[in-house]
Amino acid sequence: xxxxxxxxNILRFVFLIIFxxxxxxxxxxxxxxxxxxxxxxxxxxxxxxxxxxxxLLSFVLGISIDIFTNTIGLNASACLAMAFARPxxxxxxxxxxxxxxxxxxxLRTQGIKWFLYYSIILILIHHTALFYLEVFRFSExxxxxxxxxxSGVFTLxxxxxxxxxxxTSSK
Amino acid sequence: MRNLFLFLREHYFYFLFxxxxxxSLILFxxxxxxxxxxxxxxxxxxxxSVNNLSSSVTEYFSLRKTNRVLIEEMAKLHSxxxxxxxxxxxxxxxxxxxxxxxxxxxxxxKVISNSTNKRNNFLMINKGSLHGIENHMxxxxxxxxxxxxxxxxxxxxxxxxxxxxDSKISGKFKKNNQLVNVEWDGGSYRxxxxxxxxxxxxxxxGDTIITxxxxxxxxEGLLIGMISxxxxxxxxxxxxxEIHFSTDFNSLGYIEVVVDMMRKEKEQLRDSYKxxxxxxx
Numbered sequence: 001x002x003x004x005x006x007x008x009n010i011l012r013f014v015f016l017i018i019f020x021x022x023x024x025x026x027x028x029x030x031x032x033x034x035x036x037x038x039x040x041x042x043x044x045x046x047x048x049x050x051x052x053x054x055x056l057l058s059f060v061l062g063i064s065i066d067i068f069t070n071t072i073g074l075n076a077s078a079c080l081a082m083a084f085a086r087p088x089x090x091x092x093x094x095x096x097x098x099x100x101x102x103x104x105x106x107l108r109t110q111g112i113k114w115f116l117y118y119s120i121i122l123i124l125i126h127h128t129a130l131f132y133l134e135v136f137r138f139s140e141x142x143x144x145x146x147x148x149x150x151s152g153v154f155t156l157x158x159x160x161x162x163x164x165x166x167x168t169s170s171k
Numbered sequence: 172m173r174n175l176f177l178f179l180r181e182h183y184f185y186f187l188f189x190x191x192x193x194x195s196l197i198l199f200x201x202x203x204x205x206x207x208x209x210x211x212x213x214x215x216x217x218x219x220s221v222n223n224l225s226s227s228v229t230e231y232f233s234l235r236k237t238n239r240v241l242i243e244e245m246a247k248l249h250s251x252x253x254x255x256x257x258x259x260x261x262x263x264x265x266x267x268x269x270x271x272x273x274x275x276x277x278x279x280x281k282v283i284s285n286s287t288n289k290r291n292n293f294l295m296i297n298k299g300s301l302h303g304i305e306n307h308m309x310x311x312x313x314x315x316x317x318x319x320x321x322x323x324x325x326x327x328x329x330x331x332x333x334x335x336x337d338s339k340i341s342g343k344f345k346k347n348n349q350l351v352n353v354e355w356d357g358g359s360y361r362x363x364x365x366x367x368x369x370x371x372x373x374x375x376x377g378d379t380i381i382t383x384x385x386x387x388x389x390x391e392g393l394l395i396g397m398i399s400x401x402x403x404x405x406x407x408x409x410x411x412x413e414i415h416f417s418t419d420f421n422s423l424g425y426i427e428v429v430v431d432m433m434r435k436e437k438e439q440l441r442d443s444y445k446x447x448x449x450x451x452x
Binding site for chain 1: 183184187188191192195196197198199200217218221222225286287288289290291293295329336356357358359360421
């Protein structure tokens with residue numbers, strides 16, 4: 001990891017937490033949709049990040065969000081599940097012939113298909129863990145499932161939008 | 172032993188994950204027991220000050236609405252002061268102090284963080300134990316109910332809103348005093364569920380549900396909402412209904428905390444009866 005990517009990641013970390021806590025946590029559409037965009041940080045960590053660091057960073061990210069929402073452990077455990085799955089997802093969807101270009105997962109270098117698979121699967125893992133842990137009742141299984149899907153779509157939209165904006169501005 | 176270390180080193184990723192995940196799940200499920208710990212007070216003071224900051228900015232956006240609510244409230248209070256009454260007979264309005272004793276006291280406070288989009292919603296209030304707030308006190312806005320205090324620190328309180336799976340409010344029909352329970356099953360923050368409506372009660376859409384005063388949390392007669400829909404369940408003793416909350420949980424600005432001055436007495440009475448009946452056995 002060069003010092004430049006290191007710096008950008010720290011900046012992203014702080015910005016995403018502030019954005020999530022001050023703006024996104026107040027969004028509620030129809031009682032079902034509330035986006036958790038802060039996981040964009042985990043999505044964008046470089047491929048070369050050591051796996052222990054991946055877990056630790058996700059844990060710190062989740063706990064920081066938890067501190068502001070007073071749900072200590074909830075976001076942290078969802079983030080950990082997502083970070084745990086990330087290396088396996090990457091190997092699973094990058095078949096041998098197409099090697100990973102660049103250091104950071106992005107829509108421009110990896111292509112739309114790869115990036116969509118990557119983010120959809122990881123967002124779903126995170127949202128499923130988060131919402132089911134929060135509710136912790138099977139009697140509301142389908143209502144929770146709807147929340148997972150709808151919020152996931154919203155988070156994915158935010159991820160794609162920022163991918164497009166950031167890619168055009170940087171190059 | 173060497174093999175064990177090699178094994179651990181090879182699969183350290185799994186073990187680290189399990190360790191951290193277990194740790195955070197323990198934190199999550201035992202959160203209530205951790206509240207006295209350092210983690211909680213740090214978390215409370217950090218989030219309290221950030222939320223204070225953010226609400227001091229967003230407060231300005233709702234000034235118009237806050238003003239309107241205040242004016243309404245003022246009009247209501249004006250109509251209650253003695254000068255507003257035409258004195259037909261002075262004796263009618265004269266009450267001896269020993270006849271009326273103050274039962275409920277209200278502490279006004281500001282909501283500094285609030286959510287409606289989670290399954291379990293809470294709000295943070297900018298007053299705490301220093302101002303006389305204790306656990307299990309009710310939170311109201313105007314004459315509508317909001318929730319109850321579940322934790323206090325010196326300067327802030329953490330209140331469970333009605334939009335929570337652990338919230339169960341004892342209410343009653345305004346028209347015939349039949350008791351029901353009001354809960355929230357998730358979904359829209361404008362509608363909740365009314366459970367355990369006795370079969371014989373004739374329900375009409377638009378029936379008003381008010382607090383029963385059976386719990387020591389809320390005084391009797393506060394607005395909860397109106398019945399917006401109901402189903403007649405066969406083979407059961409109770410019907411269920413949907414309720415449209417009177418409270419707009421998404422725009423809470425200034426709220427009041429209800430202090431029941433006689434709660435200690437009520438609790439003592441109950442406890443002394445319990446210990447009596449235990450002694451008999």
